[in-house]
Amino acid sequence: MxxxxxxxxxxxxxxxxxxxxxxxxxxxxxxxxxxxxxxxxxxxxxxxxxTEGLRAATQAALAEGAGVAALQYGLTEGQPALRAALRTHEAGRGIDMAGRELLVTTGSQQALDIVARLLLDEGDVVVVQRPSYLAALQTFTLAGARCVGLDEDAEGARVEDLETLALPARPKLVYLVSPFANPSGASLSLRRRQWLLAWAARHQVLVLEDDPYGVLRTEGQELPSLTALAQEVPGARAWCGRTSTLSKAVAPGLRLGWLVLPRPLAEAAARVKQAMDLHTSSFAQEVAARYLESGRLPxxxxxxxxxxxxxxxxxxxxxxxxxxxxxxxxxxxxxxxxxxxxxxxxxxxxxxxxxxxxxxxxxxxxxxxxxxxxxxxxxxxxxxxxxxxxxxxxxxxxxxxxxxxxx
Ligand SMILES: Cc1ncc(COP(=O)(O)O)c(C=O)c1O
CATH class of the missing domain: 3.90.1150.10 (Aspartate Aminotransferase, domain 1)
Known part of the structure; x- marks a missing residue:
């Protein structure tokens, strides 16, 4: 304007x-x-x-206990019913919660904002892929960070360049969208996933994987997510987090996503979220929980x-x-x-x-x-x-x- x-x-x-x-x-x-x-x-x-499934889920959320859980203030970490349903969803992708916590967020966009506020000070370096999801760049920039891009090829972001890139400072965060990055559609190969996790464990830098599109795979073989793989790479579990969302799988109007972080970071993230919005809409969470429990998602x-x-x-x-x-x-x-x-x-x-x-x-x-x-x-x-x-x-x-x- x-x-x-x-x-x-x-x-x-x-x-x-x-x-x-x-x-x-x-x-x-x-x-x-x-x-x-x-x-x-x-x-x-x-x-x-x-719409039919979500209408039934809404009715169920309001019927139970006169809808108190849906209408009352809730917990910053998320409604217990939705957290349980999302843990099950994540377990289906091979992600276990040992040493980790799952927080419900207002879309994965808020998860990015929480991680930015949690980790980034003025001038900190965030490594992203090039081209990048714009709203993530905006979030990191708003937190005062400098974003440095990794080019992509057929195997996704060239993470090995982390060894040679002239970085202005030691990175605080590596942020990657995989599979099917926005905009490039690129997916990180298994070899690169393993390499990145070993690098993150060695250098003690948090890798955040953003995975809104994995549920939309129509061909080819699903690779284990970085978070699932981190369970096998020595030292990597403590340096890998993940966000995903119901926006593409169910509906973006719910504004529901989630963040999985190593427990000490998750506890600090909950304090950051509390200062941002107390909690994500209990109403949307209870509806989503009933929807996931209904078994209609697959x-x-x-x-x-x-x-x-x-x-x-x-x-x-x-x-x-x-x-x-x-x-x-x-x-x-x-x-x-x-x-x-x-x-x-x-x-x-x-x-x-x-x-x-x-x-x-x-x-x-x-x-x-x-x-x-x-x-x-x-x-x-x-x-x-x-x-x-x-x-x-x-x-x-x-x-x-x-x-x-x-x-
Ligand atoms: C890579 C990526 N991350 C995060 C988001 C934000 O999704 P949400 O609706 O869960 O906030 C999008 C939305 O398009 C996206 O493409």
Whole structure:
């Protein structure tokens, strides 16, 4: 927003003033118009929400004990029923809670904020992957940290570069999204996971894995999460934490995520959370607990994965048919995004207004870099549009691209 002569000049904190306002966000407001096929958002498919299951869960939460647990203040660590259900969910992924605690958070976004407030002082270094999940960069920057990026290749973030990277200081935190990173879709290989955990144990640096997309795997073999692997790498259990969320598996409107940390850190994290919001909505937690206890999640997830697989295939096929060798991408085995690169050097930031005029939207790749951004990448989401609309979206993108190249 631009300030006018009438706008008071509020004395923003240095950190708040330094937060970049995103011009992409402004551009993408146009993507909300009904005629625009938007491949820009990172939203789950709304028509697949299990409304019936959530309605029943809400009724159950309000019926039990006249709904007192759902309506009263709750514990900072989370409602016991939801914590128990989430521990079971995590055990299904091979994660045990020995020496660890699980805290319920207001989305995994709050888990990132808690970890940032827990660990970071002005000037501290956080190692992230490049490109990065933007809201994590913002959270770490707001905490005063400096983010240093690891480049990615076919095996995910090049964690071995931790040995050679010219870091301004010893890192306090390594933050990685895996599998299916946002935006790149990259997944850290098993070899790199093991290497990173051994490094973290040796250097006593906390690794935080952010895993919102693992439940959306449709192909390929699931790798053990960093947190599960840390149980086998000597000394690593104490240096690995994890956050995940119900946003992609159930519904983001619940605003429910969780944070698993080694116990002493979890206890300090609960004190930080208490100062932030006392606790996450008891109402949402009780509804989610009843929902998870109802046993509907596996069938719901199977429906979501099936739809996403069909949509992703339609998008990838349409991209290959339309662009051929002009657009390079790897079809991911899950997640929500395709990350692509124009081999003819097309500047995707310049392409976006043309694509919007043609009636489609994407996110230009440079939005996901703090600095040194390549201009030829774009992120396409395949979750919210039907295969037909995805094909039409690609046709519109192709028309905009051809027009940009002069026909
Ligand atoms: C990598 C990553 N982490 C965290 C989040 C935040 O999710 P939540 O809705 O749980 O706050 C997102 C949301 O898109 C994400 O992509």
């Amino acid at each position: 631009s300030s006018t002569a009438d706008t008071p000049r509020y004395p923003l904190s240095t950190r708040a003033a330094a937060l970049r306002s995103s011009d992409v966000r402004e551009l993408l407001k146009a993507a909300q118009q009904a005629h625009v096929i938007s491949l820009a958002g990172g939203l789950p498919a709304a028509e697949l929400f299990d 069938a719901h997830l199977a429906r979501v994965r099936e739809a996403y697989r069909e949509r992703r295939r339609a998008l990838c096929r349409a991209l290959t048919d339309a662009f051929g060798a002009a657009l390079e991408f790897d079809e991911p085995e899950g997640g929500m995004f395709v990350w692509a690169r124009f081999t003819d050097g097309t500047d995707t930031r310049a392409l976006l207004p043309r694509a919007l005029d043609a009636g489609m939207a994407f996110v230009p790749g440079d939005a996901f870099y703090a600095e040194g951004a390549p201009r030829d990448r774009l992120r396409l989401s395949f979750t919210t549009e039907s295969p037909e609309r995805l094909r039409e979206g690609v046709a519109r993108l192709h028309a905009a691209w051809r027009a940009a190249r002069g026909g």
